[in-house]
Amino acid sequence: xxxxxxxxxxxxxxxxxxxxxxxxxxxxxxxxxxxxxxxxxxxxxxxxxxxxxxxxxxxxxxxxxxxxxxxxxxxxxxxxxxxxxxxxxxxxxxxxxxxxxxxxxxxxxxx
Amino acid sequence: xxxxxxxxxxxxxxxxxxxxxxxxxxxxxxxxxxxxxxxxxxxxxxxxxxxxxxxxxxxxxxxxxxxxxxxxxxxxxxxxxxxxxxxxxxxxxxxxxxxxxxxxxxxxxxxxx
Numbered sequence: 001x002x003x004x005x006x007x008x009x010x011x012x013x014x015x016x017x018x019x020x021x022x023x024x025x026x027x028x029x030x031x032x033x034x035x036x037x038x039x040x041x042x043x044x045x046x047x048x049x050x051x052x053x054x055x056x057x058x059x060x061x062x063x064x065x066x067x068x069x070x071x072x073x074x075x076x077x078x079x080x081x082x083x084x085x086x087x088x089x090x091x092x093x094x095x096x097x098x099x100x101x102x103x104x105x106x107x108x109x110x111x
Numbered sequence: 112x113x114x115x116x117x118x119x120x121x122x123x124x125x126x127x128x129x130x131x132x133x134x135x136x137x138x139x140x141x142x143x144x145x146x147x148x149x150x151x152x153x154x155x156x157x158x159x160x161x162x163x164x165x166x167x168x169x170x171x172x173x174x175x176x177x178x179x180x181x182x183x184x185x186x187x188x189x190x191x192x193x194x195x196x197x198x199x200x201x202x203x204x205x206x207x208x209x210x211x212x213x214x215x216x217x218x219x220x221x222x223x224x
Contacts, residue, residue, distance in 0.1 A: 030211075031211045033211060033212070033213075035215075037152075040217075040218075041217055041218070042115070042201050042203075042215030042216050042217050042218050043154070043201070043215045044215070045212060045213070045214065048211060048212055050211075086152055088154065090154075092211040098156055098159070098167055099156065099211065099213060101153070101154040101155070103151065103152065103153050104152050104153075106152075
């Protein structure tokens, strides 16, 4: 069974601060996704990374896939209150339809 | 236009009842999924349908039965509801070739009393 560990579980920061969320596994994934979920809504896809070492940027969000494709990180620069939400990483094994989700990082950005 | 829609949004019912949750996607995707999110926000795959065939069936009780009348719809029927079935159920869809990119519906919050 592939497991994804996310850390930290909870994060409360002031507006304007930087933060990094981690997603780690002992398994290799063929791709890894990051989602953001707001209360009462479904997860919304932010990014998919497929190549080891890949870095993708989405405005103030930077996503990195580890060289060995076992881990990923999400870095947010100058966090805004609108970044508040539950951040989920999810990995897919080779040739699999199945996504394994981490347990999420609940981020609160205080104005 | 909503890409993945679910009905109802909220469902409150008594233990032992049978209920259904409906899901529709208008993205033209060929694969649809049902996930369960527990009170700790952990999302776990329950079922997946690809071109109307079941391709994943995780270890869920057989009281849960997915039904796909066509590739745009995947409904979830639950028999003899139990207290532990209370959760938020999410439908999602994806397309062959980009199957890791899944689009989620808004969720159905099921409460079993």
